[in-house]
Amino acid sequence: xxxxxxxxxxxxxxxxxxxxxxxxxxxxxxxxxxxxxxxxxxxxxxxxxxxxxxxxxxxxxxxxxxxxxxxxxxxxxxxxxxxxxxxxxxxxxxxxxxxxxxxxxxxxxxxxxxxxxxxxxxxxxxxxxxxxxxxxxxxxxxxxxxxxxxxxxxxxxxxxxxxxxxxxxxxxxxxxxxxxxxxxxxxxxxxxxxxxxxxxxxxxxxxxxxxxxxxxxxxxxxxxxxxxxxxxxxxxxxxxxxxxxxxxxxxxxxxxxxxxxxxxxxxxxxxxxxxxxxxxxxxxxxxxxxxxxxxxxxxxxxxxxxxxxxxxxxxxxxxxxxxxxxxxxxxxxxxxxxxxxxxxxxxxxxxxxxxxxxxxxxxxxxxxxxxxxxxxxxxxxxxxxxxxxxxxxxxxxxxxxxxxxxxxxxxxxxxxxxxxxxxxxxxxxxxxxxxxxxxxxxx
Numbered sequence: 001x002x003x004x005x006x007x008x009x010x011x012x013x014x015x016x017x018x019x020x021x022x023x024x025x026x027x028x029x030x031x032x033x034x035x036x037x038x039x040x041x042x043x044x045x046x047x048x049x050x051x052x053x054x055x056x057x058x059x060x061x062x063x064x065x066x067x068x069x070x071x072x073x074x075x076x077x078x079x080x081x082x083x084x085x086x087x088x089x090x091x092x093x094x095x096x097x098x099x100x101x102x103x104x105x106x107x108x109x110x111x112x113x114x115x116x117x118x119x120x121x122x123x124x125x126x127x128x129x130x131x132x133x134x135x136x137x138x139x140x141x142x143x144x145x146x147x148x149x150x151x152x153x154x155x156x157x158x159x160x161x162x163x164x165x166x167x168x169x170x171x172x173x174x175x176x177x178x179x180x181x182x183x184x185x186x187x188x189x190x191x192x193x194x195x196x197x198x199x200x201x202x203x204x205x206x207x208x209x210x211x212x213x214x215x216x217x218x219x220x221x222x223x224x225x226x227x228x229x230x231x232x233x234x235x236x237x238x239x240x241x242x243x244x245x246x247x248x249x250x251x252x253x254x255x256x257x258x259x260x261x262x263x264x265x266x267x268x269x270x271x272x273x274x275x276x277x278x279x280x281x282x283x284x285x286x287x288x289x290x291x292x293x294x295x296x297x298x299x300x301x302x303x304x305x306x307x308x309x310x311x312x313x314x315x316x317x318x319x320x321x322x323x324x325x326x327x328x329x330x331x332x333x334x335x336x337x338x339x340x341x342x343x344x345x346x347x348x349x350x351x352x353x354x355x356x357x358x359x360x361x362x363x364x365x366x367x368x369x370x371x372x373x374x375x376x377x378x379x380x381x382x383x384x385x386x387x388x389x390x391x392x393x394x395x396x397x398x399x400x401x402x403x404x405x406x407x408x409x410x411x412x413x414x415x416x417x418x419x420x421x422x423x424x425x426x427x428x429x430x431x432x433x434x435x436x437x438x439x440x441x442x443x
Contacts, residue, residue: 005383007419008271008390008432010098011046012240014057015039015078017401018277018394020306021297025397032398033078036087042402043088046095049406050420052431053096053127054088055220055240055392056081082114089122096428098127098220098238103160104153105133108203111160112167115217116209124213124427128164129220130235132157154227156200161219161235163203165440166194168216170206172442192441214429215436224252233259237434238271240392242340242365249274249366249387269434274382276391277367278375280404287369294396303356310341310359320353366391372408380418 016022016032023030032038043054058081081099089097097118101111111128119126132153148156175190194205221236223229232239233256243249257267279294281287308315313328324345345355368375382388395401413419424431 004417005389006417007379007383007413008238008273009049009051009419010053010055010096010238010240010273010390010392011042011051011402012055012057012275012392012394013042014075015081015084016042016398017396019294019396020299020302021294022395022397024297025294025400027400028397029399033075036079036084038398039079039084039088040091042398043092043095045399045402045406047092049410050414050423051095051393052390053098053125053428054085055098055127055129056085056100057129058100058102058131082118085126086118086121089118089125092125093123094125094423094426094431096125096127096218096431097122098129098218098428100129100131102131102133103157104148108160108163108201109167109205109207112164112207113209115164116168116207116212119212119214119217120210124429126212126214127218127220127238127428129222129240130157130161130231131222150225151227154223154231158231158234159198159200161231163194163196163198163201165216165437166196167203167205167207168212169439169441170194171211172439173211176210190442211439214427215439218428218432218434229256230259232256233265233270234263236270238273238432241272241274243274243387244366246382246385246387249382250385253386253388271389271432271434273390273392274388275365275394276379277365277394277396278405278409279367279369279396279401280372280375280408281370284370284374287371291369291396298357300356303359306359307341307352307356310338312338315352315356318352320356321351323350324352324355372412375409376412376416376418379413380416383418 012018014033016029016038022028023032029035029038032042046054058078059075082101085097085099088095099115099118101114103111115126115128132150170192171186172190174187176186178185191206194203196203196205218237219235220238220240221228221232222240223231224241239256241249241252243252253272256270256272260267260270279287279291281290304316311328318325324342341355341359344350368378379391383390393405395405410419414421420431424433428434429436
């Protein structure tokens with residue numbers, strides 16, 4: 001008999017809601033992005049709901065939005081992930097802690113050391129969301145005059161991954177006997193110097209911290225372009241994607257799993273988790289009313305800002321009553337995000353104003369609304385049809401949206417046997433059903 005598949009649930013926190021008007025919703029915490037006590041409350045609620053992980057996105061610049069929108073954005077300021085997550089590790093026991101860190105604007109030694117530290121501090125619950133950084137404004141904060149080319153960023157990312165994982169394997173698991181009687185703290189024969197010299201990076205090693213509890217922190221990736229998919233298939237153990245219909249999700253799922261097999265990886269060791277914006281109501285009509293109330297709080301400036309970010313180009317000068325211009329310049333921002341906008345505009349014949357309302361009022365990917373049973377129906381269908389292995393849940397506003405999901409949807413998922421009642425283990429790998437990687441230098 002085939003074992004029933006279970007959902008893997010992450011919480012996409014950014015560090016709070018992705019919705020532009022979330023901070024304005026009645027009862028919401030306007031300062032949620034930059035209030036540690038709120039973050040503690042959210043993390044502990046997620047753990048009560050037996051979520052796999054708190055997934056914290058990050059930005060290395062103020063989002064590249066028109067200046068008029070900055071005064072309305074609740075993501076202008078937020079905690080630095082590798083500062084916040086160790087604090088959350090102290091108030092949770094099982095919840096995974098996934099942080100975004102850039103391969104374009106950081107050094108592999110820093111990344112390896114920080115995530116190894118988080119893994120030790122949390123007892124094996126760290127995850128690294130590998131990003132190449134699509135925001136071209138970030139380059140200006142790191143001594144560059146322009147953004148690195150898209151494909152070049154991904155070549156660097158592949159080399160960067162090899163260096164970081166090589167540094168994590170600097171020591172064998174038994175390299176630190178700490179033999180008090182013999183006076184032997186570390187066995188030098190169980191230490192490896194990386195001595196890497198490549199196209200982009202030169203790193204000697206070894207890392208000055210013991211091998212992480214999980215061997216390696218869990219590797220997460222979110223690229224959807226051709227280069228991004230290939231990087232994910234070769235390196236990722238969880239993939240954050242943004243398909244808004246089951247047919248496209250199934251095609252992506254099959255593509256990634258096929259690529260993984262071709263790369264001599266076990267496809268079951270990659271968990272595909274689409275972002276899913278969820279609004280819970282007493283009925284479908286009630287959920288729609290809550291959503292409409294939220295969307296009505298979006299200022300037009302925010303809609304244009306969200307559209308600009310998705311396009312990678314400033315949309316503030318476009319005619320709101322006309323279709324998108326045909327000559328929008330190509331950029332080195334997210335290729336997949338831009339393509340989703342263009343496809344949506346063509347498919348639905350939307351004006352710039354309509355697109356701005358769509359992107360300002362909502363996450364452009366999958367959205368589920370209704371009763372707990374109706375939402376569970378959709379999640380179960382996606383899981384059983386192999387459109388996903390689970391979801392990265394996006395809450396419409398906090399704390400109510402999070403509480404609604406944990407108190408109402410989670411029990412329904414548990415009743416159906418597709419969500420855990422207790423954690424399987426203590427590490428993020430154990431809870432995701434992922435193997436602990438062997439040390440590539442010591443076996």
